[in-house]
Amino acid sequence: MRWIAVDWGTTSLRAWLMDGEAPIDARNDERGMNRLTPDAFERTFLDLAADWVDGPTTVRICGMAGARQGWHEGPYRAVPCTPLDGAGVKVPVDDDRLDVAIVPGLSQTAPHADVMRGEETQIAGLLARFPDFDGCACLPGTHTKWVHLSAGEVVSFQTVMTGETFQLYAKSSVLRHSLGGDGWDDDAFDTALSEALSRPERMVARLFxxxxxxxxxxxxxxxxxxxxxxxxIGAELAATRPWWLGRDVVICGSDRTMPVYDRALRAQGVTTRTLPAAESTLAGLASLVTP
Known part of the structure; x- marks a missing residue:
């Protein structure tokens, strides 16, 4: 069975032509949700993938295409719940060859308000890979998610804006003059991590x-x-200690973010496993269309 998987984010979209659970082609586009009006999503999708549409075609989408400002809103599902439910929210389309559905996000109101879109699909892929996993999923990115998983359900989660905060300091603050390039120093990272974990309240005083x-x-x-x-990240780990302390952790992210979080958690004696985010997203979307 051929179908199309789409991860439609705020600033970009990725699409894969799938044969069952296996990707056979992939394309990227910079037209994310924040560059489109709701009536432009179908046209944008066809601009990218029209040659993949040959007769009736199943399309399953996760991410910000399901936001209120996106293609079609997929209302949040409240935790505790399974990461996915059914085949998603059906999307009205003009091209009758398309069978489009969007994955709803997840929400919680206690112990504090929080939401996610897109990460729930990664979590479903993680559980497909590790079906008996009981512990914490760490999904690093612009808005990192820490997710307590038990018995196949999302119990609770915490969002930390570490990635976005780093970019704001690196691009928009006085620190930008001292943070150029993409160099790295493991010893400097380890020292700062330990300092922030021990005294997170001093983090802001260290920046200048x-x-x-x-x-x-x-x-x-x-x-x-x-x-x-x-x-x-040290301040982040201090704030999210209830999610990872004493639990196994699966880190699901990019090749850039996974090693950093893996190093940070292993320094705290945490047992970790890693899973590429794209792989888990595809596995999650595939679970909607394959037995």
Whole structure:
């Protein structure tokens, strides 16, 4: 069975032509949700993948296409619940060859309000890979999710804006002058991580020191980037300790983010496994269309 899997985010979209559970072609586009009006989604999808549509075609979509400002709203499902439910929310379309459905996101109101879109599909893929997993899923990214999983359900979760915060400091603050390039220093990361975990309340007081160390001591930008990352992730781990402490953790992210979080968690004695985010997304979407 051939069908199309789509991960439609805020700033980009990715589409895969699937044969059962196996991807056979892939395409990317920069037309994410924030560049489109609701009436432009179907046209944008066909611009990208019209040659994949040959007769009746199943399309399953996760991510921000299901937001209120997206193609068609997929109302949030409240936790505790399974990550996916049924085949998704059907989307009205003009092209009658398309059978389109969008995966709803998840929400919680206690102990605090929180929502996710797209990550629920990664979680479904994670549980397809590790069906008996009981522990914590860490999904690092712009808005990192920490998710308590038990008996195949999402019990609770916590969002931390570490990725976006790093980008704001690196691109929009005075620190941008000292954080150029993409260098890295493991020792600087480890030191900052330990410091922020021990004294998370001092994290904000350490930030300007990155600029001062550049001006006065010629600190390398790679050391500054690693220090900033260590401070932010250390504060994140301190805030999310109830999710990961004493639990097995599966880290589901990109090749860039997984090693950093793996290093940080292993330094705390946590048993970790890793799973690429794209792989888990496809497995989650495939569970909607394959037995």
């Amino acid at each position: 020191g990155l600029r001062a160390a550049d001006l006065l001591q010629g600190q390398e930008s790679g050391a500054a980037r690693a220090t900033l990352s260590g401070l932010l």
